[in-house]
Amino acid sequence: MPRLYFIILLLFSSHTLLAQTPSGCRGSPCLQPAVMQAATLFDRIENLYPQFFFPGAPTQSLWLDGSEVFFRQYPGEGGWGLATWQGGLWYRSADQWIRFSALDEGDQQFCGGRCLLSPAANGAFAGSVVLGAPTDSGIVLNFYAKEQSGILRVEYGKRGQAAGESSASVLLTAGQPVTLSLGGLEANTAYNYRVLFQPQGHAWEVASDMHGFHTARSPGSSFTFTVQADSHMDENSVVRMYQRTLANVLEAQPDFHVDLGDTFMTEKHQAPLSLSSAPATNSAAVEQRYVYERGNFATITADVPLFLANGNHEGELGWLKTTAGNDIANWAAQARQRYFVAPPSGGFYSGEGGNSARGAWYAWHWGSALFVVLDPYWYSGRTKGGDGWSMTLGAQQYAWLEATLAGSSAPFKFVFLHSLVGGLDGQMRGGVEAARFFEWGGYDSDNTTRSFPIKRPGWTAPIHDLFVRHGVSVVFHGHDHLYVQQELDGIVYQEVPQPSALNTNNAANLAREYHYDSGVVLSSAGHLRVTVTPNDVTAEYVRTWLPEQETSQRRNGQIDHRWVIKRR
Numbered sequence: 001m002p003r004l005y006f007i008i009l010l011l012f013s014s015h016t017l018l019a020q021t022p023s024g025c026r027g028s029p030c031l032q033p034a035v036m037q038a039a040t041l042f043d044r045i046e047n048l049y050p051q052f053f054f055p056g057a058p059t060q061s062l063w064l065d066g067s068e069v070f071f072r073q074y075p076g077e078g079g080w081g082l083a084t085w086q087g088g089l090w091y092r093s094a095d096q097w098i099r100f101s102a103l104d105e106g107d108q109q110f111c112g113g114r115c116l117l118s119p120a121a122n123g124a125f126a127g128s129v130v131l132g133a134p135t136d137s138g139i140v141l142n143f144y145a146k147e148q149s150g151i152l153r154v155e156y157g158k159r160g161q162a163a164g165e166s167s168a169s170v171l172l173t174a175g176q177p178v179t180l181s182l183g184g185l186e187a188n189t190a191y192n193y194r195v196l197f198q199p200q201g202h203a204w205e206v207a208s209d210m211h212g213f214h215t216a217r218s219p220g221s222s223f224t225f226t227v228q229a230d231s232h233m234d235e236n237s238v239v240r241m242y243q244r245t246l247a248n249v250l251e252a253q254p255d256f257h258v259d260l261g262d263t264f265m266t267e268k269h270q271a272p273l274s275l276s277s278a279p280a281t282n283s284a285a286v287e288q289r290y291v292y293e294r295g296n297f298a299t300i301t302a303d304v305p306l307f308l309a310n311g312n313h314e315g316e317l318g319w320l321k322t323t324a325g326n327d328i329a330n331w332a333a334q335a336r337q338r339y340f341v342a343p344p345s346g347g348f349y350s351g352e353g354g355n356s357a358r359g360a361w362y363a364w365h366w367g368s369a370l371f372v373v374l375d376p377y378w379y380s381g382r383t384k385g386g387d388g389w390s391m392t393l394g395a396q397q398y399a400w401l402e403a404t405l406a407g408s409s410a411p412f413k414f415v416f417l418h419s420l421v422g423g424l425d426g427q428m429r430g431g432v433e434a435a436r437f438f439e440w441g442g443y444d445s446d447n448t449t450r451s452f453p454i455k456r457p458g459w460t461a462p463i464h465d466l467f468v469r470h471g472v473s474v475v476f477h478g479h480d481h482l483y484v485q486q487e488l489d490g491i492v493y494q495e496v497p498q499p500s501a502l503n504t505n506n507a508a509n510l511a512r513e514y515h516y517d518s519g520v521v522l523s524s525a526g527h528l529r530v531t532v533t534p535n536d537v538t539a540e541y542v543r544t545w546l547p548e549q550e551t552s553q554r555r556n557g558q559i560d561h562r563w564v565i566k567r568r
């Protein structure tokens, strides 16, 4: 029987009041709960002792001796009350307030340690934050909570200083994403921020934990970014493996994370971890999947801005577009822009302009590097039999790519896309072995006929040739679910492993199946961590192992391969 009940019995039997003078900070460590935390604690006590603390009393507050008191008063002859004050849990009997215990003891006893700790209980914003489109002077925050409504703002400041600046406030509606843009920031600077949330119908704000981000690095500075591909979340993926990979990503505090696609999967599976191949049939189903994947990304996205590249299973495919626009391609494009942050063209980012721009291909400079994200699907019309020439960047994206590469003097140029444009097997497979063909390399699949001038009249050169001409350093691609590092004409071709793979020993099979004949070949799961200095680039394959898989040879977070390229 809890001690409170014992004390209450004592009170009734002897009328002896164990009153203490409420002065000074007592209790360890003098907790100051938020109103929602206090309310949750009171709720638990009411549930246990409804005969004394009749449920339904409102939580009130007042200031006493420099500390805020949260309390409830209960009707009836006993004059019962509950309060939190100065690190203590108090109850009132007759007209006496009596200190029951330290708050953390009360929390432990009535709530199992959950009332005072969980964000949802204390009324703080318990949804997810997705940081995106960081620039040299700002960043976008996208908020989403399934069940909370209220008013949100953020307080922010340079790291190491007080979060003294406040953003404007935005209205959060349960189940609807909302964005907030911060501007006027200093370039090349680390910032901290916290979310202040005022739940609907309440007069108080509750602050979240501190998070952080970095504005665009200047050309002379060093930084780290991370890359993943093909999380899939299908029958060959493991949620815990994916979450452990994301935890590994977060540990390095990269400036941003690039996802190479086959993440939302709505072209193949309507629901996550499903065995059945059933594309989403309406926009609500697509949105649901984007919300689910957002939940996975939430491990990192309050602290690591996210860039998305489309995969072939996202649904944003040229061959699935209809003239009416009410199709999976458009549902996916809209969901991506709604639940994540698509970099806007103009200013810091370049890319597709105009009102219909999807923000699916874009470029920016960060430190000594140019970053280019490509979309090889939206403009492609796939034909039966998988003619590689049917895959294309489209004239607009190609012209922009050429101008972007030619216009950049960055010593390092990185290209990100799900698969090569064309690829092998009619399934967009392969790395350097596929680079000779179609729009990427200019040749037909017979390996001798160079149809590029006929197939792409007026275009300067095949994509790989363009990359060689303009000094592209690395092509990061996914789609084939393994780690392969290769090189062709001075360009690193990096196939990025799955962050979530169930099978952790299938690299040789996949390499054979997808025609990888050269390079360093390793199995999933894990991600790439890339450090860029003004003089060199170091890429590391950070392997993920679940606790039960770890041995002396298999440590979660170990580096399974590392390569370095120097400034030319």
Ligand SMILES: [Fe+2]
Binding pocket: 230, 262, 311, 312, 313, 418, 478, 479, 480
């Ligand atoms: Fe793929």
